[in-house]
Amino acid sequence: MSRILQKTSHWLKKAGRGFTNLYRGPWYKKTVVWIITCVLSVILLLIAVDLNFLYLFGKSPGFKDIEHPVTSEAxxxxxxxxxxxxxxxxxxxxxxxxxxxxxxxxxxxxxxxxxxxxxxxxxxxxxxxxxxxxxxxxxxxxxxxxxxxxxxxxxxxxxxxxxxxxxxxxxxxxxxxxxxxxxxxxxxxxxxxxxxxxxxxxxxxxxxxxxxxxxxxxxxxxxxxxxxxxxxxxxxxxxxxxxxxxxxxxxxxxxxxxxxxxxxxxxxxxxxxxxxxxxxxxxxxxxxxxLPMIVNPRKEESSYDGIAPYFRAVLPEYIDMLCEKGAIAGVDEENKPDLYADGLKIYTTLDTRMQKYAEEAAIQQMEVLQQRFKQHWGNTNPWQDERHQEIPNFIEDLAKKTTAYKYLETRFPDQPDSITYYLNLPHKVKVFSYDGLKEEEMSTMDSIRYMVKFLHCGFVAIEPDSRHVKAWVGDIDFGSWKYDKVTAMRQPGSTFKLFVYAEAMNQGLTPCDTRIDEWQQYPDTVDGKPTKWTPHNANGTFSGAAMPLKSAFAQSINSVAVKLGYELGIHNVAQTAHAMGIESPLHETPSLSLGSSDVNLLELVNGYCTVIDDGKMNPP
The missing domain is CATH 1.10.3810.10 (Biosynthetic peptidoglycan transglycosylase-like)
Known part of the structure; x- marks a missing residue:
């Protein structure tokens, strides 16, 4: 063992002397040697970096990664x-x-x-x-x-x-x-x-x-x-x-x-x-x-730019649903595409011409209704209860849900006076109007009071035989209200009566059969306690006449619709509504006939399509 160590030591000393001798001699020889040494050192360094020698340099992309680079594509x-x-x-x-x-x-x-x-x-x-x-x-x-x-x-x-x-x-x-x-x-x-x-x-x-x-x-x-x-x-x-x-x-x-x-x-x-x-x-x-600098005046592009923003906003969720169901060839939950990076081409059923008409109709009609609303309420705040008393802290409670309030709450913990001061401090803000966005000097609280006085709407058009959605308007302005009223849960009111009369036809009744328009009470429960409930007609009166179902439906008589629903069985009415396209859960009470359970506009319109499509139900 000692002989091996002696030989090794002798070899290293000899090699060292030989290496040192390389850097001796004329200047040009030393220059050439130094250049070769530097080049070899760089090459060895690059090889070590690429191979991540001893894990000193971290991972580098290999030939396969470089040959098939991954880039984010819209x-x-x-x-x-x-x-x-x-x-x-x-x-x-x-x-x-x-x-x-x-x-x-x-x-x-x-x-x-x-x-x-x-x-x-x-x-x-x-x-x-x-x-x-x-x-x-x-x-x-x-x-x-x-x-x-x-x-x-x-x-x-x-x-x-x-x-x-x-x-x-x-x-x-x-x-x-x-x-x-x-x-x-x-x-x-x-x-x-x-x-x-x-x-x-x-x-x-x-x-x-x-x-x-x-x-x-x-x-x-x-x-x-x-x-x-x-x-x-x-x-x-x-x-x-x-x-x-x-x-x-x-x-x-x-x-x-x-x-x-x-x-x-x-x-x-x-x-x-x-x-x-x-x-x-x-x-x-x-x-x-x-030449002067002339650029396109359009603002920076975002994912929300373009026509039908509410329609496009629901596409990711809809495509996820299709992937989960395996409805797209070669795609499932495990390998579903990334909508924001994979450069997909997504072909939809929307018709831009119908969409344009729908958006124009919604704005035109809602502007008229907004004027009537303003004339009715004047300077009176509309946030009132059933006794026409202003709901206390209504605006304050809305303010607590805003990002401005949450920021101030973080900035001024346990200092409600400071939060109130800044919420009521006027500043320039852009708010919606039917004449276009306008810049006003108002506080956060004033802007909330201004914005909650606007009426909202939803509009969806579905082709009955194909169930293709052709137009979708989620509200009057996407920039101001991103909450989609097409998918929002709301009481459908008298539009739900379609399902009551459809069940009547299912049970053998005809449009000529009659029911009396009269005052009547029905058993109900409130907070788990039995009570009585009485429906009222829109005009506040009851004719006492026996009305054909066709006339009662055409005139939207509440008393007849509730009487008919109770007679047919509220459970049966709910079952028919589900069979025709209503997917939301329905509370089976007598008031269901008047649309007391929340549904969304998309499923309600789809239910009407079922009637036009000879009773065949398909999802939109």
């Missing part, structure tokens, strides 16, 4: 008449092909971000050495290639993948992350062509204003498409990549214009500014630089 929603009505997205991105991207913006990007793009293989060593030289002289600049930027966009090597144990050492983490960017960039160049890399870059890069990818950016800023971009538009988009807030044409038009002109000048200097088939002159460049 799902598109289409109507039955083939109109794009909205999107679901966490990152607002719609990919395009290379052929759909204007050569103008491709060349603008290369000249601005990576002029040797077609000559390197992921890492631009010439640019890297130039950047090191500039840093040494106090002029810091970046040296990342387009491929390296794509690596950051696709795999988030600075956040998504860990930097291992060495990443916890200050200063070392950035080296590990940069090494990973280099490795991924080289792998990207090995797998994809330059055109594919450019396409992926344009489809993944963040252009600010919630615009991911070139197609969304073109629509957001200029309301155009990637193949129709002009030089000044391309320069604006490429220019804002340096800082998506500072050079955003909507947020900072002056900075954006200056940056655009820098990009245009750079394009001109490279000889790639071509107008009418010829290289642009200095005068033509000056003309382009003098």
């Amino acid at each position: 799902s598109e929603i289409y109507s039955a008449d083939s109109v794009l009505i909205g999107r679901f997205f966490s990152e607002n991105r719609t990919p395009v092909e290379y052929e759909d991207i204007s050569p103008i913006i491709i060349q603008t990007l290369i000249d601005t971000e990576d002029e040797r793009f077609y000559r390197h293989h992921g890492i631009d060593f010439q640019g890297l050495f130039a950047a090191i030289k500039d840093i040494a002289s106090g002029r810091a600049r970046g040296a990342s290639t387009i491929t390296q930027q794509l690596a950051k966009n696709l795999f988030r090597v600075r956040t998504q993948y860990s930097t291992g144990l060495l990443g916890k050492i200050p200063g070392v983490k950035i080296l590990v992350m940069k090494a990973k960017e280099w490795i991924v960039a080289v792998k990207l160049e090995m797998i994809f062509s330059k055109e594919e890399i450019l396409t992926m870059y344009f489809n993944t890069v963040d252009f600010g204003s919630n615009s991911f990818g070139i197609k969304t950016a073109c629509r957001t800023y200029f309301n155009t498409t990637p193949d129709q971009l002009t030089y000044e538009q391309a320069a604006t988009l490429v220019g804002l990549l340096k800082a998506t807030s500072s050079y955003n044409p909507k947020l900072n038009p002056k900075n954006s214009t200056k940056r655009r002109n820098v990009v245009l000048t750079n394009l001109y200097d490279h000889g790639h500014l071509v107008i009418h088939g010829h290289k642009a002159t200095r005068a033509q460049l000056d003309s382009l630089m003098a």
Whole structure:
């Protein structure tokens, strides 16, 4: 054993002397050796990082991950008449092909971000050495290639993948992350062509204003498409990549214009500014630089933009239900798609023409009813009980449900006076009106008093034979009230009488059979105690006449409907309602005939469709 240790020690000393001798001799020899040593060290470091040697560097994306990158893509929603009505997205991105991207913006990007793009293989060593030289002289600049930027966009090597144990050492983490960017960039160049890399870059890069990818950016800023971009538009988009807030044409038009002109000048200097088939002159460049910054005035796009927002808001829940039932081929609860990232194409039954008419009709009718409501109540508060007494603390209780109250409660714990003070402090607020949003100076409490005085509605149109929902209006304004009145639970009132008369037909009665319109009491229970209940007609009187069921139904006579329901059996009426499409639980009391149990508008309209569809019930 001692002989083995002696031999090993002797070999190490000999090797050490040989290694030391490499760095002796003329300066040029030492320079070459040092360069080779540095190159080998970098290569060994990159191999160690990629393999996560001894778990020191954290996991890196492999060839399989790089070959099949996962990017978040917006799902598109289409109507039955083939109109794009909205999107679901966490990152607002719609990919395009290379052929759909204007050569103008491709060349603008290369000249601005990576002029040797077609000559390197992921890492631009010439640019890297130039950047090191500039840093040494106090002029810091970046040296990342387009491929390296794509690596950051696709795999988030600075956040998504860990930097291992060495990443916890200050200063070392950035080296590990940069090494990973280099490795991924080289792998990207090995797998994809330059055109594919450019396409992926344009489809993944963040252009600010919630615009991911070139197609969304073109629509957001200029309301155009990637193949129709002009030089000044391309320069604006490429220019804002340096800082998506500072050079955003909507947020900072002056900075954006200056940056655009820098990009245009750079394009001109490279000889790639071509107008009418010829290289642009200095005068033509000056003309382009003098153009004002013109952007699309539309606000930042959100998932709620587009037609029929209430309809689109219920789609995720509906699609989840279909997945649970296995109603979509190849999809179940285990592998259901992500509506906000998987780039789905969702085709719906909605008809945009009918939807437009429905929204217009709802606004038109509700504005008339709102005027009548205001004339009736005047300056009197409408939140009153059955004795016409104002309900105490009604507004205060509503205020406690607002985010403003919860914020103040956190800010001022056990200080109700402070909360009350700020809730009653006037400030500028935008509120709904039938003439459009208006800005008013009012407190949070005043805004609640203002908003609760509005009447609300729901509107849904269903095609009876197919049960396709063709129009859906959840309220008068989605921006002000997101609570959907189509799916809200409400007492249906006299519209429920359809199910009473349907059960009468089931039990053999005919439209010519008669019942007396008269005062009558019915046994009922309140809080578990037996009592008597008496229905009243809308006009407050009873004719005492024997009325044909057809006439009683047509005139919506309450006394006859309740009498008939009690005679047929309230349980039977409820069963018929369920069989015709009512899914909500029904309280089987005599008042059920007058619609005392809550249902929603969607199932109520579907119940009426069952009558028109020859008694066949299908879900909407």
